[in-house]
Amino acid sequence: MGNFADEINKRRTFAIISHPDAGKTTLTEKFLLYGGAINLAGSVKGKATARHAVSDWMQIEKERGISVTSSVLQFEYGGFCINILDTPGHQDFSEDTYRTLMAADSAVMVIDASKGVEAQTRKLFKVCVMRHIPIFTFINKMDRDANDTFTLLDEIEKELGIATCPINWPIGSGKSFKGVYERESKCVITYSDTEKGTKEGHATRIPVAEDALLTEQIGEAHKAQLFDEIELLDGASAEYDLELIQAGELTPVFFGSALTNFGVEIFLQHFLKMTTTPLPRKSDIGLIDPVEHDFSAFVFKIQANMNKAHRDRVAFMRICSGRFDAGVEVKHVQGGKVMRLSQPQQIMADERKILDEAYAGDIIGVFDPGIFSIGDTICMPKEQFEYEGIPTFAPEHFARVRQIDTMKRKQFVKGITQIAQEGAIQIFQEFNTGMEEIIVGVVGVLQFDVLKYRLENEYNVEIKLENLPYEHIRWIENKDIDLDKLTGTSDMKKIKDLKGNPLLLFVNQWSVGMTVERNEGLVLSEFGKN
Numbered sequence: 332m333g334n335f336a337d338e339i340n341k342r343r344t345f346a347i348i349s350h351p352d353a354g355k356t357t358l359t360e361k362f363l364l365y366g367g368a369i370n371l372a373g374s375v376k377g378k379a380t381a382r383h384a385v386s387d388w389m390q391i392e393k394e395r396g397i398s399v400t401s402s403v404l405q406f407e408y409g410g411f412c413i414n415i416l417d418t419p420g421h422q423d424f425s426e427d428t429y430r431t432l433m434a435a436d437s438a439v440m441v442i443d444a445s446k447g448v449e450a451q452t453r454k455l456f457k458v459c460v461m462r463h464i465p466i467f468t469f470i471n472k473m474d475r476d477a478n479d480t481f482t483l484l485d486e487i488e489k490e491l492g493i494a495t496c497p498i499n500w501p502i503g504s505g506k507s508f509k510g511v512y513e514r515e516s517k518c519v520i521t522y523s524d525t526e527k528g529t530k531e532g533h534a535t536r537i538p539v540a541e542d543a544l545l546t547e548q549i550g551e552a553h554k555a556q557l558f559d560e561i562e563l564l565d566g567a568s569a570e571y572d573l574e575l576i577q578a579g580e581l582t583p584v585f586f587g588s589a590l591t592n593f594g595v596e597i598f599l600q601h602f603l604k605m606t607t608t609p610l611p612r613k614s615d616i617g618l619i620d621p622v623e624h625d626f627s628a629f630v631f632k633i634q635a636n637m638n639k640a641h642r643d644r645v646a647f648m649r650i651c652s653g654r655f656d657a658g659v660e661v662k663h664v665q666g667g668k669v670m671r672l673s674q675p676q677q678i679m680a681d682e683r684k685i686l687d688e689a690y691a692g693d694i695i696g697v698f699d700p701g702i703f704s705i706g707d708t709i710c711m712p713k714e715q716f717e718y719e720g721i722p723t724f725a726p727e728h729f730a731r732v733r734q735i736d737t738m739k740r741k742q743f744v745k746g747i748t749q750i751a752q753e754g755a756i757q758i759f760q761e762f763n764t765g766m767e768e769i770i771v772g773v774v775g776v777l778q779f780d781v782l783k784y785r786l787e788n789e790y791n792v793e794i795k796l797e798n799l800p801y802e803h804i805r806w807i808e809n810k811d812i813d814l815d816k817l818t819g820t821s822d823m824k825k826i827k828d829l830k831g832n833p834l835l836l837f838v839n840q841w842s843v844g845m846t847v848e849r850n851e852g853l854v855l856s857e858f859g860k861n
């Protein structure tokens with residue numbers, strides 16, 4: 332064990348997920364208030380001006396005022412070194428959003444109290460569940476009229492299939508929001524609408540036993556309702572169980588208002604007590620321990636053309652074990668090369684900071700001369716192992732793509748293959764033909780525009796996209812299946828990936844179920860293996 336164990340053990344790396352507008356950016360900004368932000372990397376997007384200031388890697392980002400890429404922030408709080416991985420939302424939702432979750436040890440899910448569980452939360456949540464990482468729920472915007480608290484919890488349990496354990500409980504909402512009751516300490520923390528940009532200000536803590544004071548602060552009616560609800564809650568909700576939380580089977584729930592900065596620090600304090608240090612990661616030689624093992628990392632994201640002038644690519648890696656020293660040679664396992672990582676930097680955007688060292692739990696970006704692929708392993712030269720690959724996530728939009736100038740076949744194939752390699756899109760072929768017909772699948776529709784834009788600008792190839800009606804793709808898990816004998820629905824389409832693996836496309840979910848039913852023993856998966 333190195334003397335850097337302390338550095339690793341104080342790291343907490345989590346992704347923050349939400350449906351657009353639930354308040355992810357605001358909450359992240361408030362987190363930063365509590366710690367000295369070491370590096371504001373890649374921004375907290377949000378305010379229109381900030382969006383532009385932060386990332387102009389691609390013209391498309393500028394034109395649309397959105398951030399196509401995810402970002403990382405690092406700050407210190409209470410002796411912890413915290414890495415927050417932001418996941419892009421809106422239409423810029425892409426596979427990168429999913430992959431970011433592969434680099435995190437836990438996830439914070441922000442839910443708008445008046446909306447409940449929304450589409451995008453559901454999608455991201457599935458990936459967290461697949462990885463069994465702890466999920467923490469922050470129910471935001473309690474200063475606005477909120478849905479009934481029990482209904483909100485019920486929805487999380489039913490829709491997401493995870494048990495909930497409220498750590499605190501709201502008293503009223505909207506204009507009559509009085510604060511929260513903290514179950515562990517049996518105290519009411521009264522709501523105070525602090526000014527934007529200041530730390531949690533005048534909140535007072537009142538033990539519920541102090542009846543008179545409590546009545547004075549929240550009123551008789553709220554008090555009575557609170558007592559009723561506590562009783563119900565104690566009887567009905569899952570008990571606090573750290574083991575289940577850390578296994579991703581129970582989500583602790585917090586209520587607050589990021590905008591008025593209420594409940595944010597309470598959340599942070601509880602969260603840091605419950606979340607994990609950097610987790611060991613699976614490899615082909617077994618679990619790699621973050622502290623016991625020398626430096627190792629895996630690539631989870633590749634960003635092309637961060638600087639148009641240099642046509643550069645940056646590979647983002649999550650350090651899984653040990654200490655990274657910029658001066659030392661490392662091995663790129665898949666490439667079979669020993670090398671020095673070029674221009675290692677703490678990501679990103681215009682705030683790139685070259686760094687000399689980093690630790691397990693941290694994310695670094697390195698200059699990529701076109702050698703890295705998503706999922707690649709980096710370790711010390713004397714070692715040889717590969718981290719478990721990153722799954723391929725099911726695209727939900729498909730289009731047939733044709734180049735307009737057929738003379739440019741070579742550039743077209745090169746361009747589209749490279750872009751697919753970076754993981755921005757997935758490419759498939761008709762089952763019985765070759766590369767002449769290419770089908771592109773994307774997780775978010777914006778990726779179609781990105782593809783078109785990049786092929787034109789970087790490869791000088793114009794393309795035409797013809798949208799296809801499919802929304803569901805499934806990988807076939809059975810290796811021995813006879814595809815000709817498969818009885819599918821009329822809307823089913825057989826395709827293959829570049830390695831020749833067969834896949835099925837469906838227009839609707841019903842057809843997926845029907846096909847499984849009609850073919851005994853057929854196992855379909857929503858996640859592919861790289």
Ligand code: G4P
Binds near residue numbers: 349354356357358589
């Ligand atoms: P996102 O990153 O999840 O997309 O959400 P973001 O933080 O950008 O918040 C979306 C909108 O919700 C913003 O308003 C923000 O101010 C507001 N908001 C966030 N948290 C709270 C909260 O606790 N209470 C209330 N009442 N509002 C909240 P906007 O009008 O779109 O932006 P802005 O003009 O305020 O920046």
